[in-house]
Amino acid sequence: xxxxxxxGKTLLVDGPASVxxxxxxxxxxxxxxxxxxIVVRExxxxxxxxxxxxxxxxxxxxxxxxxxxxxxxxxxxxxxxxEIKWSHQIEPxxxxxxxxxxxxxxxxxTFMLNKLLSEEQSVTILDGDVGQSDIGPPxxxxxxxxxxxxxxxxxxxxxxxxxxxxxxxxxxxxKMAEGFDLLKQRILSSNPDSIIINTDGWIEGEKAIxxxxxxxxxxxxxxxxxxxxxxxxxxxxxxxxxxxxxVVDSPLVIRQRSQEERRSFRELGYKKYLRKARVRSIxxxxxxxxxxxxxxxxxxxxxxxxxxxxxxxxxxxxxNIAEVRDKICIVVGRGRWINLEDIKKVEKITNRxxxxxxxxxxxGLLVALxxxxxxxxxxxxxxxxxxxxxxxxxxxxxxxKISVVEVGKIKLDENxxxxxxxxxxxxxxxxxxxxxxxxx
Numbered sequence: 001x002x003x004x005x006x007x008g009k010t011l012l013v014d015g016p017a018s019v020x021x022x023x024x025x026x027x028x029x030x031x032x033x034x035x036x037x038i039v040v041r042e043x044x045x046x047x048x049x050x051x052x053x054x055x056x057x058x059x060x061x062x063x064x065x066x067x068x069x070x071x072x073x074x075x076x077x078x079x080x081x082x083e084i085k086w087s088h089q090i091e092p093x094x095x096x097x098x099x100x101x102x103x104x105x106x107x108x109x110t111f112m113l114n115k116l117l118s119e120e121q122s123v124t125i126l127d128g129d130v131g132q133s134d135i136g137p138p139x140x141x142x143x144x145x146x147x148x149x150x151x152x153x154x155x156x157x158x159x160x161x162x163x164x165x166x167x168x169x170x171x172x173x174x175k176m177a178e179g180f181d182l183l184k185q186r187i188l189s190s191n192p193d194s195i196i197i198n199t200d201g202w203i204e205g206e207k208a209i210x211x212x213x214x215x216x217x218x219x220x221x222x223x224x225x226x227x228x229x230x231x232x233x234x235x236x237x238x239x240x241x242x243x244x245x246x247v248v249d250s251p252l253v254i255r256q257r258s259q260e261e262r263r264s265f266r267e268l269g270y271k272k273y274l275r276k277a278r279v280r281s282i283x284x285x286x287x288x289x290x291x292x293x294x295x296x297x298x299x300x301x302x303x304x305x306x307x308x309x310x311x312x313x314x315x316x317x318x319x320n321i322a323e324v325r326d327k328i329c330i331v332v333g334r335g336r337w338i339n340l341e342d343i344k345k346v347e348k349i350t351n352r353x354x355x356x357x358x359x360x361x362x363x364g365l366l367v368a369l370x371x372x373x374x375x376x377x378x379x380x381x382x383x384x385x386x387x388x389x390x391x392x393x394x395x396x397x398x399x400x401k402i403s404v405v406e407v408g409k410i411k412l413d414e415n416x417x418x419x420x421x422x423x424x425x426x427x428x429x430x431x432x433x434x435x436x437x438x439x440x
């Protein structure tokens with residue numbers, strides 16, 4: 001259908017939809033819209049600010065919506081934020097974006113990106129919102145260099161990524177800081193004029209503030225742009241101390257997404273990065289396994305004498321037994337059971353906590369794949385660990401030689417939807433947390 005919008009108004013389009021401008025002038029996130037077709041993803045809202053009466057050709061999918069409002073939805077503080085950049089002569093100019101969930105961080109990043117490109121700046125964007133990744137796969141921090149204006153950051157292809165293995169930063173704070181620091185150093189080697197760093201929406205509570213402050217201290221941005229709706233960032237702003245920070249407004253028309261919608265968005269990301277995947281069978285001897293303690297693939301099996309003693313205590317030879325950090329991980333067959341008293345005996349002689357896993361519990365765990373030089377190759381999904389043949393089966397589109405497999409804390413079902421990780425009902429009740437009750 002065609003829709004004509006008068007000068008001075010903004011057309012809000014909620015996806016899934018496609019929009020083409022037939023005539024007139026309009027701007028979306030600092031990008032001068034032309035006649036090309038613009039796809040608006042499901043769950044995404046794009047504002048088209050009309051600068052000269054414009055006619056649009058619009059195709060709406062199920063649950064899509066359009067609405068006209070008076071004025072421009074982009075806050076005036078965003079324009080002032082862009083102007084602040086030019087008072088900094090140091091290159092690269094590093095801007096970090098903080099804000100709550102659905103405050104408009106990604107929209108602000110897109111706006112700043114397009115404005116910088118309009119000034120012929122070379123720009124790199126570092127995406128650290130692991131629960132709502134736009135550039136790389138979910139559960140990763142990623143970056144890419146941008147040469148042309150964009151309306152949706154998800155259209156960009158990651159140049160490099162760092163796997164943290166969780167959609168919730170509070171579970172992987174140390175890894176988050178490590179990943180941000182590593183990728184920033186790699187970005188600097190390409191000498192961009194500007195770096196935009198996007199972050200997640202975890203801002204409530206002391207741990208969240210400590211985490212964000214740790215990131216700011218490690219990344220040392222020239223300016224921290226804080227997107228605020230009311231006063232939800234008051235504690236964080238007070239903690240920023242010596243770092244220059246500028247508060248900018250959250251758009252009044254920003255689309256709020258439910259937790260279910262956010263999960264659906266991630267699942268689209270899994271499907272995107274697992275497109276054309278197939279199952280690869282790889283000998284464990286070819287790989288280095290970095291894991292989170294869920295599957296016990298450590299090669300450290302301890303001394304033979306103690307291992308045989310453990311076999312005697314539990315009354316069987318398990319499929320696998322290994323030391324994983326400060327635990328002993330014992331893997332047994334489907335339907336097998338170890339008496340709780342026997343587990344306590346093993347814990348006594350090893351002075352370590354024992355965790356019992358069952359064959360098949362590894363199925364669906366999200367993994368990251370790296371080459372021998374620690375270059376990120378992509379993600380995959382564990383299908384099976386054959387402990388007898390010492391082979392791991394991974395569902396992945398990666399075709400290159402894999403040297404390192406890192407196991408994450410997220411599990412996907414056969415339809416690539418997030419599902420809970422089974423609790424170890426024999427020893428570790430803390431594993432009962434699922435992705436549904438954690439911040440992302």
